[in-house]
Amino acid sequence: MIIERFQLGLIATNAYLLIDEDTKDAVVIDLGGDFSKVKEKIDAYGANLKYILNTHGHFDHILGENDAQNIVDVPVYIHESDKIMVENLPKQLERFGFVNNTLPPNNVKTFTEKDVFKIGNKEINVIHTPGHTPGSVCFLVEKNLFSGDTLFYTSVGRTDFEGGSFKQLSDSIKNKLFLLDDDITVYPGHDSKTTIGYEKKHNCYFGSDNY
Ligand SMILES: [Zn+2]
Ligand SMILES: [Zn+2]
Numbered sequence: 413m414i415i416e417r418f419q420l421g422l423i424a425t426n427a428y429l430l431i432d433e434d435t436k437d438a439v440v441i442d443l444g445g446d447f448s449k450v451k452e453k454i455d456a457y458g459a460n461l462k463y464i465l466n467t468h469g470h471f472d473h474i475l476g477e478n479d480a481q482n483i484v485d486v487p488v489y490i491h492e493s494d495k496i497m498v499e500n501l502p503k504q505l506e507r508f509g510f511v512n513n514t515l516p517p518n519n520v521k522t523f524t525e526k527d528v529f530k531i532g533n534k535e536i537n538v539i540h541t542p543g544h545t546p547g548s549v550c551f552l553v554e555k556n557l558f559s560g561d562t563l564f565y566t567s568v569g570r571t572d573f574e575g576g577s578f579k580q581l582s583d584s585i586k587n588k589l590f591l592l593d594d595d596i597t598v599y600p601g602h603d604s605k606t607t608i609g610y611e612k613k614h615n616c617y618f619g620s621d622n623y
Pocket of ligand 1: 468470544561
């Protein structure tokens with residue numbers, strides 16, 4: 413599988429483009445800004461965008477999706493507990509002090525942890541990891557985990573926004589993500605990639621080095 417990262421939008425949020433080489437199916441995870449570079453890459457590979465997945469509903473992860481839907485007619489998926497945040501995009505922008513009239517995505521569908529997405533013949537599994545937001549999820553595709561704002565390189569997502577809970581975040585990381593294999597690569601919503609094994613040891617909040 414091809415994985416390309418783009419840093420987009422108002423606060424450099426990572427968007428990930430996944431392409432299955434066999435079928436040329438493409439999926440985007442978190443489109444927080446201008447779609448044009450992502451579209452160029454999709455076209456360069458001769459791939460077809462099937463849908464957009466969201467790790468959670470914060471504005472910086474969804475801001476490019478309405479524009480993208482004007483170019484490629486695809487649905488947007490988000491966990492059922494964060495759907496309200498998508499609808500509240502204008503309010504979110506206002507609250508964070510951004511003057512921006514971008515519309516929320518349309519054709520928004522919801523999922524739960526039980527749902528399994530597909531890219532070509534590969535499965536994209538959902539791990540519900542509430543804490544940063546109620547509907548925060550990580551997507552696991554083979555040995556790749558797309559962790560949104562739940563788990564970062566040596567850090568974790570903030571829990572002081574509306575709907576956040578450090579207790580839930582702690583449970584999500586310790587009892588779900590840290591049960592995964594050490595050699596899984598973690599692709600977070602901001603900054604650099606890491607691995608589950610590295611974070612189990614070195615994470616500033618939950619790494620074993622800090623106990
Ligand atoms: Zn966030
Ligand atoms: Zn973010």
